[in-house]
Amino acid sequence: MIIDSHCHLDYSNLYDQLDDVIKRAELNKVKYLLTICTTLQSFERIKLIIHKYKNIYGTFGIHPHESKKFTNIDSSFILDLKKKYKKIGIGETGLDFYYNYSEKRVQKKSFIEHIRAASELNIPIIVHSRDAEIDTYEILKSEGKNSNLKVLLHCFTGSKEFAKKLLDLNCYISISGIITFKNSTELADTVSSIPIDKLLVETDSPYLAPLPHRGKFNEPSYIVHTIEKLSQIMNVSREHVMINTTNNFRKLFDLN
Ligand SMILES: [Zn+2]
Numbered sequence: 371m372i373i374d375s376h377c378h379l380d381y382s383n384l385y386d387q388l389d390d391v392i393k394r395a396e397l398n399k400v401k402y403l404l405t406i407c408t409t410l411q412s413f414e415r416i417k418l419i420i421h422k423y424k425n426i427y428g429t430f431g432i433h434p435h436e437s438k439k440f441t442n443i444d445s446s447f448i449l450d451l452k453k454k455y456k457k458i459g460i461g462e463t464g465l466d467f468y469y470n471y472s473e474k475r476v477q478k479k480s481f482i483e484h485i486r487a488a489s490e491l492n493i494p495i496i497v498h499s500r501d502a503e504i505d506t507y508e509i510l511k512s513e514g515k516n517s518n519l520k521v522l523l524h525c526f527t528g529s530k531e532f533a534k535k536l537l538d539l540n541c542y543i544s545i546s547g548i549i550t551f552k553n554s555t556e557l558a559d560t561v562s563s564i565p566i567d568k569l570l571v572e573t574d575s576p577y578l579a580p581l582p583h584r585g586k587f588n589e590p591s592y593i594v595h596t597i598e599k600l601s602q603i604m605n606v607s608r609e610h611v612m613i614n615t616t617n618n619f620r621k622l623f624d625l626n
């Protein structure tokens with residue numbers, strides 16, 4: 371069994387054919403999915419999705435790209451929502467200094483508000499980090515200091531040093547289809563240094579389709595290519611990757 375720990379099923383290219391997308395996922399052993407929120411509008415669809423499909427879980431969060439449009443969303447807003455809707459994670463939030471669609475200051479403020487809500491709720495935070503390793507680490511470290519903050523760093527493409535720092539903070543690390551790309555040898559080397567009991571897998575669909583589907587819209591069933599690649603990198607069976615990443619997901623999100 372495989373769990374896709376990060377997809378965006380509310381995006382129209384998936385949402386408009388969701389029954390078929392879910393059927394193809396099931397045929398490829400993808401039994402559970404976590405659909406990740408990026409905006410308030412996205413949350414409206416996520417509520418419908420998780421109501422309709424029992425094997426799909428949801429989150430609430432504002433993507434760092436979008437944080438400038440939602441400066442009113444603070445930890446108390448998120449805590450209020452929690453009372454009304456069952457979500458298992460907070461995010462995606464974090465820092466994206468590659469695109470800088472929102473000002474750094476605004477991204478940091480939003481990231482911290484999400485972390486505070488997640489600690490209060492005692493549920494994991496799903497973190498996006500691009501070109502922002504130092505700030506991401508510093509914020510996670512200082513905000514997590516006096517709490518048992520649970521962290522999932524999604525779509526990891528960072529340095530070996532960053533991976534090590536995340537592991538020191540007891541974070542889980544999720545690997546996307548980027549690992550299948552031909553130019554990902556350095557990433558593969560870094561990933562092979564991460565203990566398998568800290569790894570999760572994801573598609574981040576509809577983005578980042580793995581080889582051999584690169585360039586197309588991604589969907590959860592394509593996660594099998596990421597599993598295959600991980601099994602090669604780590605020199606273990608596909609079964610072993612599936613069992614471990616599934617167990618890690620269950621442990622992190624407290625689903626037993
Ligand atoms: Zn992301």
Ligand SMILES: [Zn+2]
Nearest residue numbers: 376406462574
């Ligand atoms: Zn995402």
